[in-house]
Amino acid sequence: MANITAAEVNKLRQQTGAGMMDCKKALVESDGDFEKAVDYLRKKGQKVASNRADRDAKDGIVIAKTSSDAKKAIVIMVNCETDFVAKSKDFVSFVNGIMDLAIAKNIKSLDELLASDFENRTVADKLMDMIGKTGEKCTVTHCDIVEAAKVFAYNHPGNRLATIVGFSKDGGNIDTIGKDVAMQIAAMAPVAIDKDAVDAKIIEREIEIGKDQARQEGKPEEMLEKIATGKLAKFFKENTLLNQEFIKDNKKTVAQYITETDKDLKVTAFKRLMLGA
Helix, strand or coil, rough: CCCCCHHHHHHHHHHHHCCCHHHHHHHHHCCCCCCHHHHHHHCCCCHHHHHHHCCCCCCCEEEEECCCCCEEEEEEEEEEEEHHHHCCHHHHHEEEEEEEEHHHHCCCCHHHHHEEECCCHHHHHHHHHHHHHCCCCCCEEEEEEECCCCEEEEECCCCCEEEEEECCCCCCHHHHHHHHHHHHHHCCCCEEEEEHHHHHHHHHHHHHHHHHHHCCCCCHHHHHHHHHHHHHHCCCCHEEECCCCEEEEEEEEHHHHHHHHHCCEEEEEEEEEEECC
16 A cells, blocks of 8 residues: 655645545545546545636625524625525535534634534535535635624525624613614614724725715815715714614614613624625
8 A cells, every 4th residue: 555645645635625534535545646536536526626716606605693692693604606506405504514613612713613623524624525515616705703791693584694793781671672783784784883983994985085076076175175074974874883773763873772772781893794795
């Protein structure tokens, strides 16, 4: 039997995208013959992942889930190329499996998730198996986490959009508020909790857009900054969670809705993932 080195296993892995153990087995079964090992993997369904690298994986699944104590929420996105694969039993089972793993192992990042053990393989290796099985490019593109005193998750029907949100305290009418705010985030896509949390680059871009619009409207150059600042206030109202109109009652803001129920309750963080966004 040929002496299989780690370098040979790694070379086969790099070329085929198959898992380390699969590559080692393929080389053993092929008595060290590299080309035969590639053929072995192909026959076993281990597709060459690199051949899919230039393909667009814009379809897929987005799901969110909370831990049993409702203090941690995770939302993940796993992409594939077609709706057909996204709705397949194997793909749906795979995504739900890695979500359960993320919750159970208290995953902190996407890299940690990909390196985690999943049915005696890493998630990254199991992903390669999925590529081989479906013949499509498949990637775990997002794993976002919110930890708080109380968290909520919302999954929009169709598994193409999901949100998670954290609050500063538990108790009272928090369950109703949490569900409503999670749905608000899904429907209205805020960029931040409040205006103070908006990224400086976003503010700079909005001011420049406002200036350019005013300039095209023929406004005096000395008035552009003031006009753009006014437009920025409208941007904050429409695009920050607490200042948005509450979708269930547009006569009040989300902040008013929350404080009317519990004046001490605060939104601490949120994440929103949507396919194609």
